[in-house]
Amino acid sequence: MPAKFALHGPVTKNPGDFVTLPGSAFHVPVKGPPIGGPESWTKNDIIEHVKTGMKIELSTMPIYFCALNSIHHDNGGWGTKARFNILAIAEQEMLHLALAGNMLASLGGSQPLYNHKFVPSYPSSILFDNVDMVLRPADKENLECFLKLEAPYMPSESDLLDMHHQAKANNVAPTYMSIGQFYKELERGIQAVAQKDPDLFGGDVYHQFRGADFFDSNMTVITDKDSALKALQTIVDQGEGSLGIPESHYALFVELYQMRMNWKCINYIDEPSTEKYWENGNMVAFFLSLAVNASYCYLLQAIDRFREEDLDSVSQTQLLRQIRRIMVAILSPAMHALAGQEITPGRFAAPCFEFYPPYSEDCLTPSALFNALSALLEMALGVAEDEAVKDEISKIVFSMSDLGPA
Structure with a gap:
């Protein structure tokens, strides 16, 4: 059996036609651990740190969505609360990603999200302590990882002294211990460079997300140092590095960890991948997993395209609608349908959030x-036998009718 599959060409009725490319998968680890900022910051240093911030935020979203998708519905019980809280956290990670993107635009930089080298793969790790980034259910092990990921880092006096000595010796700050510390160091860089360059954030304001687009007053258009620092403070206060804030990500995960025995989860297979679903012979899972990957990349591409369109243009308005619809009507129900597919006895498929097309570094056009x-959704529908599964997929197919490229 060939070891690779691909689907971005003509559609046929034979699933085997999509298994064509020899070799093994590409794996792009989550960027990390990032190295501490320089003693003497430049504008380029800030741009590179902001890009790393975007990569960090992008890398957390799939692991939270995967955990959320695993929790059984329980009609208002702790499972419902867990789903609500994890969804709120994932949505705030999307806000943080948008804020970092706004900051990058105001600096005159750019970074496409739909890019083979920028889309992370799993499992991977992040930060100094190599916190695991794994696609798992919302179980004890994964919640422990979430706590490590969102934990505030408060250096002791001796830690600060050690950092000072290491920075002097190596001309770099130490490896970051937390995401909060990463953003605190970025704040230091902004303060330093803005003092010498008052027009540091004098770049593009016309291709930034605004509060009217998403997240209301929490969204900040970056025009100067103060608005940049406000955006960073929003990110830190909502989770990464904050102590004593009741609704911070860390505080919410502490509560969920304490109550974790009060909900049930789907038992995913270990280290899920689309290739494993093919090898197992579950073609419904295989095509649904590819569809999840493609819809995820289509979402990232729509965000990229939004930033390229003129402010308040018809195309930009259409893309905003498309971004919302992809998340609600395509990606979310496709993940739900995929998680119902049993791969081995008692173990189920999980969304993989892989770059699409598989085994290629090339991005597809929006139309392709x-x-x-x-085509993937039609193929999943064609091989499905269970009527409930067919009904789920049919609804997703119907929702695709008005989601073509704007």
């Missing part, structure tokens, strides 16, 4: 990506 996604 949309057509591939449509």
Whole structure:
């Protein structure tokens, strides 16, 4: 059996036609651990740190969505609360990603999200302590990882002294111990460079997300040092590095960890991948997993395209609608349908959030990506036998009718 599969060409009725490319998968680890900032910051240093911030935020979203998707519905019980809280955290990670993107635009930089080298793969790790980034259910082990990921880092006096000596000796600050510390160091860099360059954030304001687009007053258009620092403070206060804030990510995960025995989870297979679903012979899971990957990349591409369109243009308005619809009507129900597929006895498929097309570093055009996604859903529907599964997929297919490229 060939070891690779691909689907971004003509559609046929034979699933084997999509297994064509020899070799093994590409794996792009989550960028990390990031190294501490320089003693003497430059504008380019800030741009590179902001790009790393975008990568950090992008890397956390799939692990939270995967955990959320694993929790059984329980009609208002702790499972419902856990789902609500994890969804709120994941949505705030999307806000943080948008804020970092706004900051990058104001600095005159750019970074496409739909990019093979920028889309992380799993399992991987992040930060100095190599916190695991794994696609798992919302169980004890994964909640412990979430706590480590969102934990505030408060250096002791001796830690600060050690940092000072290490920075002097190596001309770099130490490896970051937390995401909060990462953003605190970025704040230091902004303060230093803005003092010498008052026009540091004098770049593009016309291709930034605004509160009217998403997240209301929490969204900040970056125009100067003060608005940049406000955006950083929003990120830190909502979770990364904050102590004593009741609704911070860390505080919410502490509560969920304490109550983790009060909900049930889908038992995912270990280290899920689309290739494993093919090898297992579950073609419904295989095509649904590819569809999840394609819809995830279509979402990232839509965000990229939004930032390229003119402010308040018809195309930009259409893309905003498309971004919302992809998340609600395509990606979320496709993940739910995928998680119902049993791969081995008692173990189920999980969304993989892989770059699409598989085994290629090339991005597809919006039309090609949309057509591939449509074809994958049709193929999943064609091989499904269970009527409930067919009904789920049919609803997703119907929702695709008005989601073509704007």
